[in-house]
Amino acid sequence: MEKSLNIIKSGNINFPLEDYISAEKFKKIKEFSKTHETPFLIIDLERINENYEELSTNLPFAKIYYAVKSNSSIEVLSLLRNLGSSFDVASIYELDLVLSLGVSPSKISYGNTIKKATHVKHAYEKGINLFATDSIEDLINISKNAPGAKVFFRILTDNSSADWPLSKKFGTHLDLAYDLAVKAKELGLIPYGMSFHVGSQQKDVGQWEDAIAKCSSIFKLLKENGIELKMINLGGGFPSRYNYVINKSSEYCTEIAKYLHDYFGKDLPEVIIEPGRSMVGNSGVIVSEIVLISKKNKIDKLNWVYLDIGKFGGLIETLDESIKYPIFIEKKGTPREVILAGPTCDSMDILYENYKYKLPSTIKIKDKVYIFTTGAYTQSYSSICFNGFPPLKSYIL
Numbered sequence: 556m557e558k559s560l561n562i563i564k565s566g567n568i569n570f571p572l573e574d575y576i577s578a579e580k581f582k583k584i585k586e587f588s589k590t591h592e593t594p595f596l597i598i599d600l601e602r603i604n605e606n607y608e609e610l611s612t613n614l615p616f617a618k619i620y621y622a623v624k625s626n627s628s629i630e631v632l633s634l635l636r637n638l639g640s641s642f643d644v645a646s647i648y649e650l651d652l653v654l655s656l657g658v659s660p661s662k663i664s665y666g667n668t669i670k671k672a673t674h675v676k677h678a679y680e681k682g683i684n685l686f687a688t689d690s691i692e693d694l695i696n697i698s699k700n701a702p703g704a705k706v707f708f709r710i711l712t713d714n715s716s717a718d719w720p721l722s723k724k725f726g727t728h729l730d731l732a733y734d735l736a737v738k739a740k741e742l743g744l745i746p747y748g749m750s751f752h753v754g755s756q757q758k759d760v761g762q763w764e765d766a767i768a769k770c771s772s773i774f775k776l777l778k779e780n781g782i783e784l785k786m787i788n789l790g791g792g793f794p795s796r797y798n799y800v801i802n803k804s805s806e807y808c809t810e811i812a813k814y815l816h817d818y819f820g821k822d823l824p825e826v827i828i829e830p831g832r833s834m835v836g837n838s839g840v841i842v843s844e845i846v847l848i849s850k851k852n853k854i855d856k857l858n859w860v861y862l863d864i865g866k867f868g869g870l871i872e873t874l875d876e877s878i879k880y881p882i883f884i885e886k887k888g889t890p891r892e893v894i895l896a897g898p899t900c901d902s903m904d905i906l907y908e909n910y911k912y913k914l915p916s917t918i919k920i921k922d923k924v925y926i927f928t929t930g931a932y933t934q935s936y937s938s939i940c941f942n943g944f945p946p947l948k949s950y951i952l
């Protein structure tokens with residue numbers, strides 16, 4: 556119990572600190588925190604380098620298209636560019652950013668199935684030739700504004716057992732995916748491949764098997780009808796280490812390689828993978844500070860602990876308490892259940908209320924709070940001035 560100095564005790568998170576960060580790097584972050592106002596995010600580029608190398612070693616036949624939306628800071632994008640990564644963009648703004656770093660348009664895909672005609676045109680004029688789609692309307696839009704481009708068709712997947720599901724909103728059923736490919740050819744586009752996303756922070760690798768099986772059936776059907784697809788896009792979904800132990804990236808890769816072999820045999824198409832969370836998640840630590848500790852009545856046992864970061868400052872993935880970040884305070888004391896909330900005047904700005912985090916009984920206002928695994932979907936989500944709070948600052952370790 557008194558060992559809280561080295562153990563993360565938050566709710567049932569009970570792992571050694573070293574599972575998240577080395578002692579040496581943690582010391583560096585603490586030093587830095589002494590002279591910088593919280594909240595801020597610190598990114599460890601070495602971690603991203605390792606994640607990239609690990610994935611490219613374990614899936615050597617796959618091309619990595621980093622999902623820019625997960626962390627679009629210049630340093631992260633430049634590192635990945637230098638490592639030879641390709642990029643998946645969600646908008647022309649991300650596109651222009653990636654192009655401004657000297658990335659060739661041939662290494663960029665436009666993966667959002669929802670796009671304005673003017674944006675398709677802009678991308679096409681900049682040299683983008685690979686677009687995702689999941690509807691006839693969008694396909695026609697692409698054919699008019701990016702004539703002759705390669706298109707791939709996103710299918711619906713189940714997304715259950717993902718902590719951050721993307722279900723329903725994207726993708727199409729198989730019969731429509733088939734029709735899209737036929738229509739694409741009619742419209743003078745190149746029906747190029749199939750894609751899916753099994754849901755972000757996907758704990759069940761078997762979800763890739765279902766999706767790969769579906770894709771292979773469309774490959775076969777289309778081939779019988781004179782359309783030969785060339786590519787399968789496995790999407791994102793690989794997990795990051797939050798409040799539970801996850802399978803290693805190598806274990807996911809071994810399984811996925813096996814599924815590809817099972818369903819495509821020797822005729823393996825070009826394979827694309829679009830990691831976001833698993834590429835940058837474990838590279839980030841948010842340093843925050845306790846602003847207020849209070850009770851709702853005189854005899855309340857439960858403390859409300861308000862941090863200087865909340866849902867609008869970058870922790871939007873606590874919505875429905877979906878993502879449970881490892882939270883650490885370097886203090887000794889009996890772990891006590893608390894309700895954690897953010898600093899804004901919006902009642903939805905509560906981080907964890909049902910899931911009870913435990914913090915040491917000795918916590919005080921102004922104590923530093925370290926939130927691990929915050930490299931993905933934090934800074935890119937933070938609002939620009941809700942309640943006047945500035946967007947989340949980010950520094951490189």
Ligand SMILES: *Cc1c(COP(=O)(O)O)cnc(C)c1O
Nearest residue numbers: 622666755791792829830831832
């Ligand atoms: C968000 C997104 C990704 C990244 O997903 P992660 O689960 O963060 O790896 C990949 N591809 C597409 C099309 C996406 O929308």
